[in-house]
Amino acid sequence: MTKAPHPSVGHIHLKVSDIDRALGFYRDLLGFELTQRFGNEAAFLGAGGYHHHIGLNTWHSKGGSAPANGTTGLYHSAFLYPDRAALGAVIKRVLDAGYTLDGAADHGVSEAVYLRDPDDNGIELYRDRAPEDWPRRDDGSLAMVNDRLDVDAIIREAA
CATH class of the missing domain: 3.10.180.10 (2,3-Dihydroxybiphenyl 1,2-Dioxygenase, domain 1)
Structure with a gap:
């Protein structure tokens, strides 16, 4: 009997309020590489040549605030x-x-x-x-x- 391959985590996709500010954190501070950007709506960052480990978007959150404490989420x-x-x-x-x-x-x-x-x-x-x-x-x-x-x-x- 062959064991089925196990799943792994591919990437995370975060709603952010400002793409440039988020890039300043994830690219400039944490060290991820920008692989693709769609204006002020989305950006994708990876490490080691991978297409993306992190997706950032403002599709439903541009200028928004963080979720309140006591709510569910990541x-x-x-x-x-x-x-x-x-x-x-x-x-x-x-x-x-x-x-x-x-x-x-x-x-x-x-x-x-x-x-x-x-x-x-x-x-x-x-x-x-x-x-x-x-x-x-x-x-x-x-x-x-x-x-x-x-x-x-x-x-x-x-x-």
Whole structure:
């Protein structure tokens, strides 16, 4: 019996109020590459030559405001960086641009920081540890944690 292929996440598409402002965040700070733009209505960004990991549009949200607290929707988008130095570099860029972190955590399997984009969408920036270093219980299942993360130490690795 052949096992069927498993699904994977292809991209996210976010409603934003201003394309240029969103591009300033996702392209200039987070480091994604602009692959296509449709005026002030939509933009597509990718990494590593991929056509797009992120779609941004103003089709139903131009000039709009963020959803109110207590409503449903996307909790956050998570962006994986290849190593600790790359994560430190992006954290430094977002802090230098005046964004503040909502939180930071060492999850055992990964190190992550949390913040909001210009449209108040939740963002996680993280790096994974090698799978052989992931904390496990006696039965082999993951034993993820929510420990304090030394963000300054990660930023220092970017230098």
